[in-house]
Amino acid sequence: MKIYKAFLLSLVVILSGVANGYCLSEAFKGNIYQVGKLKPTDSVLRVKVGDRAPDFTLPAVSGGEVTLSQYRGKKHVVISFVPAAWTPVCSDQWPGYAIVRDLFDKNDAVLLGITVDNIPTLFAWTNQMGKLWFPVLSDFWPHGRVAGTFGVLRSDGTAERAILIIDKAGTIRYIDVHDINRRPFLESIVEELEKLGD
Amino acid sequence: MKKFVQCVVVAVAVISSLYASAAQPPAAGELLPEMKLAVPVEREHRAYLGLSSGDSFEVQQVKADVVILEVMSMYxxxxxxxxxNLNELYRLIEGNPKLKGRIKLIGIGAGNSAYELKVFRERYQVPFPLAPDGDYHIHLSLGEVRTPYFIGVRIEKGGPRVFYSKLGGFEDAGAFLEEIFRLSGLKEKG
Known part of the structure; x- marks a missing residue:
């Protein structure tokens, strides 16, 4: 009987992977590593809405470093954690943000993209996306420290697909640790930004 | 043991058929898989497609001889x-009295919400309808193709029949239109 149960379980796992082609763009051709369907979330948040966001400094692909607190009193900050370079969904997320800078500007916000990859990997990957207007930051070393501080580091060392919005006062106003297999809709970010005002 | 072997055979057949049906884009000569697209909110887009009202429509209902579907994404x-290039294609069709009204364009936004497509349409001044496919349901039925992917169908009595199915964009809208015209078997009018 056990063998039947094990077999049926395997069957379910195999079938769940059938409809999983969410990295769509031909821009990446065959270079996207298919990870299959993953556990939707795999971490425990260490911050909550209303908390002061933990400060961090990370190196940017474009050079230099970006510190979260440099925006305090000046801009709202949207942080987009994505799991890893060259994986499905992630590769079709930031290119969309690349064409909506005005939606962030209009709401007096900046966007920071963060992954746990190193700079050379991020350089090659983001070059395939066209020109990104926002800083792409590497949380590679110490590995995933910033993701871990927020509680969005998964047990396999990748980050969650998460959106955090931090207001000008440095307070966390929105957290969406999204199903890693799905891309959050753009309107969910814009609606939250519009609530913040000045 | 015999039961287990039977179980394996059935499972392999099921998985194979699922892969076969889910993984292949529609090929020339086949009927387009059934799909329901959201009726555009914009009156001019409903008029362009020849639709009156309702929540959804099928490609077969589009008032045209040929429909070109672009599977795309804002992302x-x-x-x-x-x-x-797509905008230029639209202008070439609409500007040609022999083609206007006979060939229609529809974008299908794989994984895109209506809001995201509105953003895309405004950003690129897209003049033709874009239909959301937020849950990838249509994308799955079209074999989870990479984007952009173009499918040309001819509206026939039996349903929309595929005559063009190809991954990747085109550089020359005029040459693409000529190819569509030739492959569709459309006859010139007037």
Whole structure:
């Protein structure tokens, strides 16, 4: 009987992977590593809405470093954690943000993209996306420290697909640790930004 | 043991058929898989497609001889790059009295919400309807193709029949239109 149960379980796992082609763009051709369907979330948040966001400094692909607190009193900050370079969904997320800078500007916000990859990997990957207007930051070393501080580091060392919005006062106003297999809709970010005002 | 072997055989057959049906884009000569697209909110787009009202429509209902479907995404860099070419294709069709009304364009936004497509349409001044496919349901039925992907169908009594199915954009809208015209078997009028 056990063998039947094990077999049926395997069957379910195999079938769940059938409809999983969410990295769509031909821009990446065959270079996207298919990870299959993953556990939707795999971490425990260490911050909550209303908390002061933990400060961090990370190196940017474009050079230099970006510190979260440099925006305090000046801009709202949207942080987009994505799991890893060259994986499905992630590769079709930031290119969309690349064409909506005005939606962030209009709401007096900046966007920071963060992954746990190193700079050379991020350089090659983001070059395939066209020109990104926002800083792409590497949380590679110490590995995933910033993701871990927020509680969005998964047990396999990748980050969650998460959106955090931090207001000008440095307070966390929105957290969406999204199903890693799905891309959050753009309107969910814009609606939250519009609530913040000045 | 015999039961287990039977179980394996059935499972392999099921998995194979699922892969076969889910993984293949529609090929020339086949009927387009059934799909329901959201009726456009914009009156001019409903008029363009020849639709009155309702929540959804099927490609077969489009008032045209030929429909070109572009499977695209706001998040796809190549679709962004391709947008001006599609706009030019639309202008070539609409500006030609022999083709206007006979060939229609529809974009299908794989994984895109209506809001995201509105953003895309405004960004690139897209003049033709874009239909959301937020849950990838249509994308799955079309074999989970990469984007942009073009499918040309001819509206026949039995349903929309595929005559063109190809991955990737085109550089020359005029040449693409000529190819569509030739492959569709459309006859010139007037």
């Amino acid at each position: 796809c860099p190549f679709c962004q790059k391709e947008a001006p």
